[in-house]
Amino acid sequence: MRLANKTALITGGNSGIGLATARLFIAEGARVAITGRNQETLDAAKAELGPNLLAIQADVTDVEATERAVAAAVEAFGKLDILFANAGIPGATPVGGTTLAAFDQILRTNLTAVFFTVQAAAPHLNDGGSIILNGSVHAVLGMPGYSAYAATKAGVRAMSRVVASELAPRRIRVNTVVPGATRTPIWNRVAPDAAAMAVFETRISKAVALGRLGEADELAKAVLFLASDDSTYVSGTELVVDGGATGSPSGAPIYR
Numbered sequence: 633m634r635l636a637n638k639t640a641l642i643t644g645g646n647s648g649i650g651l652a653t654a655r656l657f658i659a660e661g662a663r664v665a666i667t668g669r670n671q672e673t674l675d676a677a678k679a680e681l682g683p684n685l686l687a688i689q690a691d692v693t694d695v696e697a698t699e700r701a702v703a704a705a706v707e708a709f710g711k712l713d714i715l716f717a718n719a720g721i722p723g724a725t726p727v728g729g730t731t732l733a734a735f736d737q738i739l740r741t742n743l744t745a746v747f748f749t750v751q752a753a754a755p756h757l758n759d760g761g762s763i764i765l766n767g768s769v770h771a772v773l774g775m776p777g778y779s780a781y782a783a784t785k786a787g788v789r790a791m792s793r794v795v796a797s798e799l800a801p802r803r804i805r806v807n808t809v810v811p812g813a814t815r816t817p818i819w820n821r822v823a824p825d826a827a828a829m830a831v832f833e834t835r836i837s838k839a840v841a842l843g844r845l846g847e848a849d850e851l852a853k854a855v856l857f858l859a860s861d862d863s864t865y866v867s868g869t870e871l872v873v874d875g876g877a878t879g880s881p882s883g884a885p886i887y888r
Contacts, residue, residue: 633661634860639709641665641702643692643749644719646673648816649766652848653716653855658684660856665705667692667719692719692745695752702752714859715753717746718766722818725780735780742784743791750795760803764858765792767810769874789870796868805867807858812874813837814846841876841883 640657644650645666651673654664658681665686668674674687686708690701706712720742725735746765757763768785770778789808796806813836823829837844854873857863876883 633659634856634862635714636661638662638713638859639664639705639711640714640716640859641667641705641712641753642716642718643667643698643745645716646670646677646687648818649811649814649848649851649855650716650718651677652852653718654685655681656849656852656856657714657859658682660860662714663709665701665709667698667701692749693740695748698745698749699752702756706756712753712757713761715750715757715761715763716766716855716859717749717763719745719749720766720784722821723781724777726777727779730780738780739784742781743787746788747791754799754804757802757804761805762859762863763795763799763804763806764855765806765808767792767808767870769810769812769872769878771810772878792870793868800867805858805863807863807866807868808870809851809854809858810870810872810874811851812840812846812872812877814848814851816848838886839877839881839884840874841880843885844875846873846875 635657640662642650642654642664645654646668654666657664663684665688667688667690669691671689674689678685678687686705688701688704690697692698723738750763765788767788770782771785771789792806792808799806823832833845851873854871858871
């Protein structure tokens with residue numbers, strides 16, 4: 633098993649990519665602490681994944697709550713080997729139709745909270761550990777209406793390089809996984825039922841070289857690579873998992 637005797641903390645680990653990653657990490661031998669805001673989905677994750685999972689209710693925008701969650705994970709499982717700063721929220725912020733509060737909420741959740749999650753966890757990480765940040769193709773796509781979200785993910789991209797430099801003396805690797813459109817609950821706001829999701833997926837898939845949305849399990853496998861000893865000489869970089877949407881856009885079905 634690739635994570636035998638390892639301990640991991642995953643923020644936003646109660647759904648989507650975070651939950652898929654927790655599931656895979658445990659299958660690979662890790663003990664995993666997850667955080668999330670929704671107690672019901674935390675309880676469901678705990679019921680599914682069993683004694684090697686610690687589920688902690690915490691809002692990543694609350695720095696003190698994050699620090700308490702890190703402390704609880706360390707108390708339960710010992711020092712950390714892996715941090716996956718995954719928690720984030722979607723949200724449109726079109727020019728001319730956005731309030732300061734809406735813009736600020738996305739920045740606080742997707743960027744500021746990532747930094748303070750890393751800061752809280754860093755003293756408790758074993759030397760030689762791994763930090764993975766969750767980015768997005770929105771950092772480079774220029775998607776209309778998503779200025780705040782894109783800015784946060786561009787910020788995560790830049791921040792990962794800085795933190796990789798800061799923690800290099802401790803041999804802690806810092807990388808970013810960059811999902812493209814992935815089938816997770818993040819789309820519930822724009823596609824609230826199966827019929828709407830089918831329409832949405834058909835439209836989005838036309839711009840993806842591989843012609844489909846990604847699956848959360850596929851993203852989890854990329855995170856596993858960055859978390860495991862298979863990537864011991866990988867730091868300060870990005871692993872893009874987007875079906876070719878940004879690397880080979882001319883291969884997308886819309887151009888065929």
